[in-house]
Amino acid sequence: MRCPYCGSPVILRSADGIYRENKNNTMLYVCSNYPKCDAYVKAHPGTNRPMGTLANPELRTLRRTAHYYFDQLYKSGRMTREQSYRWLADRICVPMSEAHIGHLGEYYCKQVIQDSRELLGAQARHGPGERRAS
Numbered sequence: 556m557r558c559p560y561c562g563s564p565v566i567l568r569s570a571d572g573i574y575r576e577n578k579n580n581t582m583l584y585v586c587s588n589y590p591k592c593d594a595y596v597k598a599h600p601g602t603n604r605p606m607g608t609l610a611n612p613e614l615r616t617l618r619r620t621a622h623y624y625f626d627q628l629y630k631s632g633r634m635t636r637e638q639s640y641r642w643l644a645d646r647i648c649v650p651m652s653e654a655h656i657g658h659l660g661e662y663y664c665k666q667v668i669q670d671s672r673e674l675l676g677a678q679a680r681h682g683p684g685e686r687r688a689s
């Protein structure tokens with residue numbers, strides 16, 4: 556694997572020294588040019604599988620935000636968890652198995668944030684308090 560930002564090789568290492576705290580002993584795939592090139596992605600706990608592609612600070616922030624709003628889709632009860640992942644897969648045009656926020660680039664992160672917020676907003680507008688008597 557190569558860093559998508561600078562092309563340097565990527566190394567699997569502990570998040571010690573990158574995370575302020577690393578109580579969970581998180582492992583990261585990090586650009587070997589770190590900290591000059593601040594790009595990394597988490598490995599799935601207990602495995603060597605990366606959670607997605609390497610992300611720079613801007614993309615990491617976008618993915619966190621996208622995950623937050625996406626999670627609200629099922630946490631709010633609007634969808635089941637499975638339905639929300641199917642929605643994500645449709646939205647980003649990939650099979651369900653590849654529907655993960657960690658795979659998203661900036662463009663799709665922004666789409667997911669916008670669409671999730673719209674869906675959540677629509678639910679709020681049609682909440683029980685505003686339902687018209689029929």
Ligand SMILES: [Zn+2]
Nearest residue numbers: 558561586592
């Ligand atoms: Zn790099």
